[in-house]
Amino acid sequence: MCDWKAALVLVLAAGCSEAGEQLPSADELTPDALDSSAIQPIPQTVDLDARRVALGDQLFHERRLSADDTLSCSSCHDLHTGGVDGLRSSIGIRGQVGPINAPTVFNSGLHFRQFWDGRALTLEDQVNGPTHAPGEMGSSWEQILGKLGADPDYVASFAAIYPDGITAANVRDAIATFERSLITPDSAFDRYLRGEASALSEDARRGYRMFTEYGCASCHQGVGMGGNMFQRFGVMGDYFADRGNVTDTDMGRFNVTHRDEDRHVFRVPSLRNIARTAPYFHDGSAPDLARAVRTMAHYQLGRELDDGEVVALVAFLESLTGRYRGAPL
Ligand code: HEC
Ligand code: HEC
Numbered sequence: 525m526c527d528w529k530a531a532l533v534l535v536l537a538a539g540c541s542e543a544g545e546q547l548p549s550a551d552e553l554t555p556d557a558l559d560s561s562a563i564q565p566i567p568q569t570v571d572l573d574a575r576r577v578a579l580g581d582q583l584f585h586e587r588r589l590s591a592d593d594t595l596s597c598s599s600c601h602d603l604h605t606g607g608v609d610g611l612r613s614s615i616g617i618r619g620q621v622g623p624i625n626a627p628t629v630f631n632s633g634l635h636f637r638q639f640w641d642g643r644a645l646t647l648e649d650q651v652n653g654p655t656h657a658p659g660e661m662g663s664s665w666e667q668i669l670g671k672l673g674a675d676p677d678y679v680a681s682f683a684a685i686y687p688d689g690i691t692a693a694n695v696r697d698a699i700a701t702f703e704r705s706l707i708t709p710d711s712a713f714d715r716y717l718r719g720e721a722s723a724l725s726e727d728a729r730r731g732y733r734m735f736t737e738y739g740c741a742s743c744h745q746g747v748g749m750g751g752n753m754f755q756r757f758g759v760m761g762d763y764f765a766d767r768g769n770v771t772d773t774d775m776g777r778f779n780v781t782h783r784d785e786d787r788h789v790f791r792v793p794s795l796r797n798i799a800r801t802a803p804y805f806h807d808g809s810a811p812d813l814a815r816a817v818r819t820m821a822h823y824q825l826g827r828e829l830d831d832g833e834v835v836a837l838v839a840f841l842e843s844l845t846g847r848y849r850g851a852p853l
Contacts, residue, residue, distance in 0.1 A: 562736065562745040565714035566631065566796070566846060572705055575685050580702025582681075583695060588671040590661035592617055597654065597699070601629040606800030606853055607706070612808030616660040623659075623773045625808035630848065631796045633704035635751035640806040642754060642791040643780045647700035648693075665692040708797055708846030708853055716843070724843055731840025734833060739825050743792045749844065750794040757788050757805075760826035763819070764788060767809065774807070797853050799842045813838045 583589065584597045595617055600609045607628035609615075614622040624640060638644035644653060654660040655668060672678045672690050679690065686694045713732070715723035724732065735741055744750040754777055757763055764770050772779065777789040790806060804810035810819055817837045821827045829837070845853050 562741040563717070563749055564747045565717045566634075566707055566709040566711075566747055568709045570633070570704060570707055572701055573685075576698050576701040577705045578702075579681050579685060580698035580700070580705075583699050584702055586672075589655055589663060589668055590617055591663045591667065595661055597629070600626045600654075600660075603629075603706075603848070606630070606797055608801045610802065612803055614660070616657070617662045620659045623771060624806050625803065627793060628797060628801050629703055630706045630708050630846075630853065631748055631751075631794055632706065634707075634746075634748035634794065634796075635791070636753075637791055640790050640793075641776045641780050647703050648696040651696045651699050668692075668695065706848065708848050711796070711846040712843040713840070714846065725839055727836045727839035728843045729840075731836035731838070732843075734837055735840055738821070738827060740820065740837075743824070744795050748794040749796055750792045753792050754786075754789050755792050755824075757790055758823045761823045763823045767807070776806070795841060795844055797845050799845050800853050813841050817841070 584601075587593045587596045587599075589596060600614045601607045602609065607630040608626050611626070613624055614626045616622055627640065632638065632647060632650075636642075638647060638650040639653070644650040655663050655665075669690055669692065672682075672695070682690045682694060685698075688694065712723045712728070716729075716732075735744075741749075743753065743755050746752045757776070764774055775787055777786040777791075778784070780786070798804075799813065802810075802812060804813070804816040805819070810816040814834050817834055818829055821829045821833075847853065
């Protein structure tokens with residue numbers, strides 16, 4: 525058997541034959557990652573051009589980015605509901621039900637790749653996805669630039685920031701800059717990390733200890749508590765065989781690389797604001813945190829949790845809700 529601690533030790537030395545490719549490489553995972561220093565607080569501010577943030581904010585809420593002017597980015601990533609739509613899988617133009625759950629846009633600037641399978645390298649690249657996907661906004665750059673170019677307000681705002689005015693690259697730049705502003709500092713847990721011992725309840729502190737000792741933090745780590753590595757969903761058991769009805773989407777990173785070892789491998793998602801972004805997993809199959817935590821412990825760590833452990837881990841995850849522009853998410 526290749527339990528996670530043994531696997532990590534092996535990976536740090538040589539590699540684990542059973543789960544080797546999916547565990548963090550020695551470069552990605554220092555021994556520090558095994559203790560509390562695996563996680564750092566979200567910075568309180570981020571230095572961005574305020575004019576591009578404001579234009580990106582406007583574009584993020586712009587329905588003319590979709591073919592029939594019905595959907596904006598915020599239709600599926602509502603900033604008032606945790607940056608998600610609360611659905612198992614998103615609904616695109618003309619009521620089309622999509623194949624996958626919408627992750628939050630909050631803190632997306634902290635991720636090393638975008639999308640569940642990491643197929644976009646940057647937030648700028650990511651914008652091409654939803655705007656063009658026939659099942660999402662179903663548009664094209666030609667249409668989008670035509671509509672924005674016919675609006676004198678947009679012509680003026682782009683011209684004030686970008687010498688070449690309204691272009692696809694500038695639309696991507698403004699939206700990505702706005703997304704980088706969507707950080708959520710000052711969660712109870714971050715205040716605890718900064719030395720405010722009373723910021724966490726007794727349960728949440730126990731949950732934090734389990735989160736690091738049981739090995740959750742070996743994958744969900746860094747400032748984003750996720751978003752910085754790829755891992756298999758089902759290290760210690762076959763999640764997909766147990767769930768049934770395996771779809772193309774379930775292939776994860778394999779769809780990008782076509783390498784066998786990337787089947788069911790996903791970017792480890794961020795756990796920041798996780799209490800606000802149900803349902804969970806790329807398939808939206810876990811309706812609440814208790815279910816998600818039990819599933820993770822079972823399939824990623826080979827551990828069955830008792831009710832007290834679930835309560836503590838959920839209390840810890842609930843302490844990860846931060847603030848956006850000073851207000852709780
Ligand atoms: C129809 C609903 C819908 C619309 C409209 C939409 N998104 Fe998304 N968004 C999704 C879904 C679903 C995913 C996950 C897709 C995947 O990983 O394959 C996603 C993923 C993302 C991600 C990656 C987050 C992460 O953690 O990897 C970002 C960033 C994002 N969207 C921003 C945007 C922006 C910007 C727009 C507007 C240009 C937009 N979205 C429009 C549903 C939507
Ligand atoms: C081996 C790496 C690994 C370990 C260990 C791990 N996770 Fe995960 N976690 C993942 C991956 C990969 C996903 C994405 C699964 C999917 O939906 O495809 C995930 C998803 C989640 C989600 C759902 C996130 C969302 O946005 O839907 C939660 C909550 C979570 N993990 C909590 C935990 C907890 C708590 C532990 C410890 C008990 C843990 N994880 C251990 C890799 C890991």
